[in-house]
Amino acid sequence: MDGNFAPDFTMGSSIIQSIRGNYPNKGDYHLMVDEPSRLYSHLGFQEGDRVTIHVACCKNLHRDVQKLRALGLSPGVALSPATPLSTIEYIMSDIDRVLVLAVNPGYHSQPLISSSIKKLRIRKEVLSENEATNVQICIDGNVNTDTIPKMYFNGAREFVLGNSGFLG
Numbered sequence: 001m002d003g004n005f006a007p008d009f010t011m012g013s014s015i016i017q018s019i020r021g022n023y024p025n026k027g028d029y030h031l032m033v034d035e036p037s038r039l040y041s042h043l044g045f046q047e048g049d050r051v052t053i054h055v056a057c058c059k060n061l062h063r064d065v066q067k068l069r070a071l072g073l074s075p076g077v078a079l080s081p082a083t084p085l086s087t088i089e090y091i092m093s094d095i096d097r098v099l100v101l102a103v104n105p106g107y108h109s110q111p112l113i114s115s116s117i118k119k120l121r122i123r124k125e126v127l128s129e130n131e132a133t134n135v136q137i138c139i140d141g142n143v144n145t146d147t148i149p150k151m152y153f154n155g156a157r158e159f160v161l162g163n164s165g166f167l168g
Contacts, residue, residue: 026050030078030140030160032105033057037064045073052076052099052138055087065094076138080105081113085122092135097158098123102151103141112142117154124155 027049033039036053045051051073058064061077068075076097077088081104088098100119103110116139123137139151140160148159 028052030099031057032078035059037067040067040071045071047072048074050074050076050096052078052097054078054080054105055083056080061087062091062094065091069094076136078140079119081116081119085119085126089126092126095135097136097138099138099140099160100156101141102139102143102147110142112147116141117150120151120154120156 027046029043029045029049029051031039031051031053034057036057051068053061053064053068053075055061055077065075065077074096075094076099077091077095078099078101079085079088080101088095100116100123102112102116104113120137120139136158137155138158138160139156140162143151143159143161151159
């Protein structure tokens with residue numbers, strides 16, 4: 001988070017690189033920053049890492065996804081609750097996952113935005129219609145033992161556990 005797109009701020013590149021120096025596995029990055037491509041060379045990505053960027057943060061989403069792929073990374077796109085599904089129709093064949101946010105970006109312990117569940121269901125149907133079955137559907141925000149069954153039923157197959165999943 002850069003304090004612009006998402007109102008909070010988290011780890012900078014020096015902290016991330018320090019962690020990466022001691023972490024041999026593939027990384028999974030969710031960049032909640034304006035114009036994320038400006039940071040690609042600073043984050044110490046390694047081939048095969050997963051990098052998810054927000055549609056609302058990119059002036060040229062296609063170019064930014066293509067840069068990730070050219071770096072040997074697995075690109076994904078994130079949809080904030082207010083970001084329409086139509087914004088990613090043209091890019092479905094270029095990405096590996098869609099991350100639906102079930103809360104507004106930036107702060108933990110927010111209540112679930114119920115329309116995000118509908119977004120999961122619609123995305124599942126669109127993927128099936130376009131035979132884009134290689135695109136994973138992920139969800140982040142208010143993921144816990146109470147919400148996972150409904151999220152799974154509506155198409156999510158990857159779940160990001162934060163405060164509500166570990167402590168809720």
